[in-house]
Amino acid sequence: MTDTNKVASAAMLKQAHTHMPMGVADSYRYWGEDNTVFLKSMKGCTITDCDDQTFVDFRLAYGPIILGYRDSRVDQAVIDAITNVGTISGFSTGLDSEVVSLVKKLCPNIEKMRFANSGTEAVIGAVRVARGFTKRNKIVVVEGGFHGLYDEMMWKSDVDNWDVATQAAPTIIPFGAGIPESTREHQVSVPLNDITALNAVFAEHGDDIAAILIEPIMGNCGSIASTQEYMQTLRDICDSNGSLLIMDEVKTGFRVAKGGVQELYGIHADLTTYAKAIGNGYPVAAFGGRADVMDMINFGEGGVTHGGTYTANMIALSAAKATLTVLSETDALETINKVGAQIQQLLSRVFTKFGIEHRFAGPDSMFGIHFGNEVPQNYRDWKKTNSDLYVEFAHNLIKNGVMLEPDSREPWFICEAHKNVDLAWLEQIAEQSMAEAVKKS
Ligand SMILES: Cc1ncc(COP(=O)(O)O)c(C=O)c1O
Structure with missing residues (x-):
């Protein structure tokens, strides 16, 4: 996130600290003093925070949004x-x-x-x-x-x-x-x-x-x-x-x-x-x-x-x-699966460009990304993946307008409204975010 520019979000968190433990209604919504998200609206596959940054959202409230926000x-x-x-x-x-x-x-x-x-x-x-x-x-x-x-x-x-x-x-x-x-x-x-x-x-x-x-x-x-x-x-x-x-x-x-x-x-x-x-x-x-x-x-x-x-x-x-x-x-789920597959393909192109071994797990509507050369078969295998690189990549995506949970244990969720996402834009953002992550690692 562009933390230093998040003036309204920072003010809301400060105020919320006086009302709620950790300043949030659910402990997992606390992402630190600089990165805790406060939204003002949601529509389709996008969310807009109180500082007017709009994100394409692949977190989708941890999965409930299947058609789109405010369908x-x-x-x-x-x-x-x-x-x-x-x-x-x-x-x-x-x-x-x-x-x-x-x-x-x-x-x-x-x-x-x-x-x-x-x-x-x-x-x-x-x-x-x-x-x-x-x-x-x-x-x-x-x-x-x-x-x-x-x-x-x-x-x-x-x-x-x-x-x-x-x-x-x-x-x-x-x-x-x-x-x-x-x-x-x-x-x-x-x-x-x-x-x-x-x-x-x-x-x-x-x-x-x-x-x-x-x-x-x-x-x-x-x-x-x-x-x-x-x-x-x-x-x-x-x-x-x-x-x-x-x-x-x-x-x-x-x-x-x-x-x-x-x-x-x-x-x-x-x-x-x-x-x-x-x-x-x-x-x-x-x-x-x-x-x-x-x-x-x-x-x-x-x-x-x-x-x-x-x-x-x-x-x-x-x-x-x-x-x-x-x-x-309707064919909503087919649309979701198609978009999910396209997004994995573009991410795969980006990871390959940077020489990063990667595997996807799960179905197209709800896929996990694992940096490693094998699809994990259980939670212990997950520990062998490069989750630090994932976290870095995820934080850069968020900063650049793509919302997701910065933890590879949370999949990418697709909704029907994602059919409207500009995939070329997403690929460019993914590339930029990975370039920044690789530079730092
Ligand atoms: C598989 C599974 N079971 C149960 C729950 C709990 O659901 P809720 O948060 O609606 O209580 C969750 C929440 O993420 C879940 O993913």
Whole structure:
């Protein structure tokens, strides 16, 4: 960013420090005293900050924007709903089932569904249902996966401080203070694509494993993806062990394909979580799957409880209905994939020009960039990539008007509105940004 020129942003941060810890509403929005972004507007695939710099945005709010900011097809549906119907009542409306029907048309893995307000809440619901159904406790998670900010999922493999030369597994640490050690009791972590490690975990804990919870394409780890063989092994081991397979499609759902990763792999989960692209930026989430599993949600003995004041509110569901209708009836996702592929090609030309070994991971709508000569197969492999060069490149892109998360663990997100980006301009900016990065390294 052109930090010294960010007079308005600096003033806003200074004021915000008096109101909020770190001066921001979400800790990950704090990018330091000189680089914390304050926006004044968003439209299409662009965002404009308070100092009037406009960026082409590949961060897209960490993924929800699938059509574009302020998409009138979605916004008008929300305006109509809140003007003519209302927001919440604490009762049901016909819209609840309408949205589930739309999801079921796109995702044959869904037989029954419930709504939530965030990806975190959707994961909480799915995990609770899995435990209720299996009457078991343990949840197997994958190193580098992310499932939201609630205590049980706020343990991570400390790959940042892990020595690639060692055979030992990375230490598992909490995201910070305030997370009781007891919340880790029922969680077991395995590296992605390591069938031996998976078998070992099932051999040791199998009779208490309620579920495997996985992002098959790790949207929080450079889009590093499960192999087809690994996904099939997960499906088989869950079936033979009486455990459930939960796919966390909070980032991939309605983005990587109409039917999400499950369409790409042709392998279905027992339970799936959705959020982000389902509502093009409106706060809506859901979890669902097998009817016999979801029907554990009931008031009978042994039934699972689920709900919440804002669940299935009209703002969320009208946005979901409009977004899902556009995604199912238009070629928006094909456009997104085409633009994503073109952007990878131009970036590849730039990296090659500078002699930088690089690999892309994940699908065109949500791709990770890794500076190295192999596509990482798991989070530990990511540590072998040149992420310092990536950070430098990313900061230069931001300075030059291209917004992204300056961390190669966050993929580049594409929305339909990116079809309007001038690719020649982007290539020139990428070249300039890499030239500056290489000079500094
Ligand atoms: C895969 C995955 N699961 C869950 C979450 C949590 O979602 P939310 O931030 O909406 O609570 C995220 C957020 O990025 C995510 O990427």
